[in-house]
Amino acid sequence: MEKKLRVGILGATGMVGQRFISLLENHPWYEVVTVAASPRSAGKTYEEAVGERWKMTTPMPESVKRLVVINVNEVEAVAAAVDFVFSAVDMTKEEIKAIEEAYAKTETPVVSNNSAHRWTPDVPMVIPEINPEHFEVIIDQKKRLGTERGFIAVKPNCSIQSYAPVLTAWKEFEPYEVVATTYQAISGAGKNFQDWPEMIGNLIPYIGGEEEKSEQEPLRLWGKVENGEIVKASSPVITCQCLRVPVLNGHTAAVFVKFRKKPTKEELIDRIVTFKGIAQELDLPSAPKQFMQYLEEDNRPQITLDVDYEKGMGVSVGRIREDNVYDYKFVGLSHNTVRGAAGGAVLSAELLTAQGYIKAKA
Numbered sequence: 001m002e003k004k005l006r007v008g009i010l011g012a013t014g015m016v017g018q019r020f021i022s023l024l025e026n027h028p029w030y031e032v033v034t035v036a037a038s039p040r041s042a043g044k045t046y047e048e049a050v051g052e053r054w055k056m057t058t059p060m061p062e063s064v065k066r067l068v069v070i071n072v073n074e075v076e077a078v079a080a081a082v083d084f085v086f087s088a089v090d091m092t093k094e095e096i097k098a099i100e101e102a103y104a105k106t107e108t109p110v111v112s113n114n115s116a117h118r119w120t121p122d123v124p125m126v127i128p129e130i131n132p133e134h135f136e137v138i139i140d141q142k143k144r145l146g147t148e149r150g151f152i153a154v155k156p157n158c159s160i161q162s163y164a165p166v167l168t169a170w171k172e173f174e175p176y177e178v179v180a181t182t183y184q185a186i187s188g189a190g191k192n193f194q195d196w197p198e199m200i201g202n203l204i205p206y207i208g209g210e211e212e213k214s215e216q217e218p219l220r221l222w223g224k225v226e227n228g229e230i231v232k233a234s235s236p237v238i239t240c241q242c243l244r245v246p247v248l249n250g251h252t253a254a255v256f257v258k259f260r261k262k263p264t265k266e267e268l269i270d271r272i273v274t275f276k277g278i279a280q281e282l283d284l285p286s287a288p289k290q291f292m293q294y295l296e297e298d299n300r301p302q303i304t305l306d307v308d309y310e311k312g313m314g315v316s317v318g319r320i321r322e323d324n325v326y327d328y329k330f331v332g333l334s335h336n337t338v339r340g341a342a343g344g345a346v347l348s349a350e351l352l353t354a355q356g357y358i359k360a361k362a
C-alpha cells in the first residue's frame with residue numbers, strides 16, 4: 001500500500017481501545033490519526049486521558065500520546081479526519097447502534113467489536129477464516145443506509161473464539177450437539193487485577209448476556225446469505241455456561257461434542273492443524289501463519305504457556321479424547337482481547353481492505 005489509511009478508534013481509552021492502539025503501532029497499512037472516547041476524556045491528550053489506566057504490557061506508543069481525544073458523539077469531526085474507524089465503546093446497545101450507523105452514513109466504514117449490530121440482518125459478523133463470504137451483504141446494507149462506501153461490519157463475541165473455529169474445522173463430521181463451559185479472563189470485562197482485586201482467588205459463575213451469545217453467535221457464523229441477509233444455521237445445538245475466573249488474558253473452553261459421522265481422534269487433530277482460510281491465503285498482515293495448533297501434552301493448553309500463540313491471533317487446542325456420554329471432549333484457548341476483540345477486528349479490516357470495501361476517502 002502506497003499511503004497508509006487513516007484510522008480512528010472509538011473507545012480508544014478503554015481496554016479494547018488500548019489493544020487497538022498497541023496492535024496498530026507500526027501497522028503496514030493503517031495509521032491511527034484520531035482517538036475518540038466519552039465526554040470525560042474529550043479535550044485531553046490521549047496520554048492524560050488514559051493516565052494510570054494504560055493496561056498493555058508494552059509502553060504507550062509515542063505517536064498517540066499527544067493526540068487530543070475527541071468526543072465519540074462528534075461524528076462529523078472524527079469522520080472528516082479518517083478513512084475508517086474501529087469501534088469499542090461502552091454505551092447502551094441502542095446508543096451504539098445509532099452512533100455506528102451515524103458514522104457509516106458519513107461514508108466512514110465501521111469495524112466494530114460491539115455486540116449491538118451482531119444480529120442486524122444485513123450486517124456481516126465475520127471471522128475471516130470462517131465466513132468471509134458474509135461480507136457480500138454489505139452491498140445490501142449500503143442500499144438501506146443510502147451510502148456509497150459507508151457500512152458496518154462486526155466481529156463475534158470473544159467467548160466463542162476458543163471453540164467455534166474448532167467445530168468449523170470438524171464440519172464434515174457433522175457435529176450436532178455441543179456442551180461448552182467457558183472460563184473467561186477478567187480483561188474481557190475491561191479490567192485487570194488492580195481494578196478488580198475481588199477476583200484474586202475467586203470465580204464468579206455469571207457473565208451478563210454471555211451464555212446466550214456463546215450459544216447463538218456460532219450459528220450466525222455458520223449461516224448463509226439469502227436475499228441480502230444472513231440467515232443463521234440451525235445445527236449444531238450448543239448449550240453453554242460462562243464463568244469468570246482469576247486470569248488476566250485468555251478465555252478457555254471445555255467442550256463436549258456429538259457427531260453424526262464419528263471421526264477418529266487422528267482425523268480430528270488433522271482437520272485442526274490443516275485448517276486455513278482466506279486470511280492465510282492472502283497472507284494478511286495480522287493473519288496467524290497457522291490458525292490452530294494441537295498440543296499433545298495432557299496439561300495443555302495453559303494460559304501462561306499458550307495464550308500468546310501466533311501473537312494472540314491463533315487458537316490452541318488440546319485434550320481431545322473420547323467421552324462416555326458424548327463422542328469426544330476437548331479444551332480450547334484463545335486470547336480474548338487480541339483474536340477475541342481488537343486483533344480479530346484488525347484482521348477483518350485487513351480483509352475488507354484487500355477486497356476493496358475499505359479504501360482511502362477521495
Ligand SMILES: NC(=O)c1ccc[n+]([C@@H]2O[C@H](COP(=O)([O-])OP(=O)(O)OC[C@H]3O[C@@H](n4cnc5c(N)ncnc54)[C@H](OP(=O)(O)O)[C@@H]3O)[C@@H](O)[C@H]2O)c1
Nearest residue numbers: 011012013014015016037038041088089090187188190341
Ligand atoms: N474486553 C474484551 O475482551 C471485549 C471483547 C469483545 C468485545 N468487547 C466490547 O468492546 C466494548 C469496549 O470494551 P472494553 O472492555 O474496552 O470497555 P472499557 O475498558 O470500559 O472502555 C470503554 C470505552 O468506551 C468509552 N465510553 C464509555 N462511556 C462512553 C460514552 N457515554 N460515550 C462515549 N464513549 C464512552 C470509554 O471512554 P472513557 O475512557 O472516556 O470513559 C472507553 O474508551 C464493549 O462494548 C465490550 O462489550 C470487549
